[in-house]
Amino acid sequence: FHRVTRRVQVPRWLLCVLRVVTQAMVAPTRIAAVEAGGTSWVVAIAEGDPTNIVERADFPTTTPEETLGHVVAWLKDKTFDCLGVASFGPIDLHTSSPKFGFITTTPKPFWTNADILGPLRKGLGLPEDYPIGFETDVNAPAMAEYSSALDQGQAMESCAYVTVGTGVGIGLVFGGHPVHGLLHGEGGHISVPQYPGDTWEGKKTLNCPGWFELESMVNSAALAGRAGCEIPALKDLPDEHPVWDTAAHYLAAMCANLILTASPQKIVLSGGVMLRSILFPKIRAKTQEYLNNYIDVPEVTTDLIEKVIVPSEHGNRAGIVGALYISRGTLSAKKSSSSVQVLGHTLCPGAISGILAVLGVGALLGATVVGMAARKP
Template identity: 30%
Template sequence: MNARVTTAEGLRRTNLAEVLRLVHHGGPRSRAAITALTGLNRSTVSDLVSRLVAAGLVEEQLPDPTRRVGRPSPIVTPSADVVAIGINPEIDAVEIGAVSLGGAVRLRERIEADAPDVDAAVAIAASVVQRWRDDALGGCRIVGIGVAVPGLVSADHGLVRLAPHLEWRDADIAAPLRAALGLPVVVGNDASLGARAERLFGAAREHEDVVYLNGGASGIGGGLILHGALIGGAGGYAGEWGQTGATVADAEDRAAPGGVLEDEVNRGRLLRSVGVTAADDAALSAVLGSSPGPEAGEEVARQRRILAATLGNAVNVLNPSMIVLGGFLAVLRDIDAAEFDDEVRRRSLGPAAEGLVLASAALGADRLLIGAADAAFDLLLADPLA
């Protein structure tokens, strides 16, 4: 093959990837909008869209003719039948979701499990995915699996170096999942993948500089986005907000001597304060919002104060335009969002907090599954016709 043909084919594949990424992350777009956004000419866009349609990756629909003047431009939408699987093993359950191109959760299941080891997590996930393949996803193309782990994951190898609450050390979950399901597997930190989901599909879509904190059964993790890029650090371990020192008012407020943030701001402590042993975030929110008593009120106020101080430090160091809270941290904020947001700004330097927006995760319980699945879509988005 001569160099000119090779270059032309490479350029076409690059343009195909750009168009597919536009409709995956940005939602349905008209051909005219794609032409404007990419700078390509109309005939090129028409050819690219036709190729993506033929590959089953997108569909075209005519817009409502009553809402437009002149000749309508077809709307390009990502195919709901192209899916990736997101998996989130936690200390109390394994959650599995099937996420379509475009970021919509098509199916999800939560299988309760007590601190599953790698073998148990793989067995649970493989059983659910195989059942879906035989039934609800029978006509779908599954492109890969993303795993969101509450721990430190090596950016180079996808190895779970340490997930302390699951007691995983140097654990390889990717290989057994590939063997069980015959699909490509990527593994990442759960909170970093949550940050990715909120940046692409959720509360932070309009922001380039974002601090994200996620509170789950295993503790607190986080993600950092600067100038639109997810920051992983030298080894991929950045964002462990839960392991930072906690700011408390006095010694009596400390949950444990030398405790870190996730010891002080802690989902288990909230559950115990309301007298329950287990509840998802929605149930926890409902209980805390129904006058649960003075003990719970004091614990909530304590945790909100410590969390606000941590976020004030983040504002002063990183100067984000947005802070997003997920999981039980969002529950804490939403008890009185205005008061909490004001407290964060009060604990920040004035100029650094100018224009700061705080929000709870817009994707709710789906955020980690969507982030994990989006990572699994990366190979497809890089070269749609590979």
């Protein structure tokens, strides 16, 4: 036997096919998400990782028709593989409910019982089985903080995310899943003990006598009211102003209640009010004072509490990054549900399609090369 080597020129069209197939297999997942806020809506596209935002736009919150119209128009000419929506609420998260995907009993004008997912799905022409995630605007960033901790190799089973600004909201994630139930958490409306000497009444959502509602006691309007200034002027108050001790009391009471009831390994404090960094050591110290060593673990009783009560690592992007994590998680769940086992390995439909494409092109290439090699020189 002897080997005959012959140079064969592969046709240009076949090279183009190989290039397209290869690029399709290695192209990063494009993740789309919407952060639906009471003041503004943010829409973004990330590639591969939810933190890798490559395109973003902001729109003011006006009416549902106008705001959703802006979002649909922006997304319509984009390519993406999944969509996540993190919305202010209350919202309906029960997939069996006729109002799934709605904002429900919000006091915000124009938005009571507003359908969110329906207009997005219809406007973008998305089929019913398209991977769309829907979550609260605090559970979504809680999911982002939880996932980031896991990505960094931290042992994490539970996480709370709290936003403190125009309103107060609390999101919880346990075992990799946002906490739902009868509805979803509305922790901004829990009652907290009144700070000694504090006579502020606040505008209460629940309007219950004797109920010192967390949001009405510590949101930006409450702090500005006590300080006798407009909300934008809060940033100009000195760290020594007594209003920050008042804020620290109410937020520490909240942290103590979270630790007592849910025992999260991390409590992330975010939002406009928490840009005042002096609040963090005050809140940690008061949380330890109020718990009074009852929860006898080093993460609460020692300086390790600095790793428990922390700012968001995503900064003011926490909301949209959270929505992008929800988007990616929905796509992953869809892939898992439609994957198959081959020789002990899990293959999703995309991987199967890619393998079949390579095998098909490989067979085509082999037949072409053999045919060309068989020709007489």
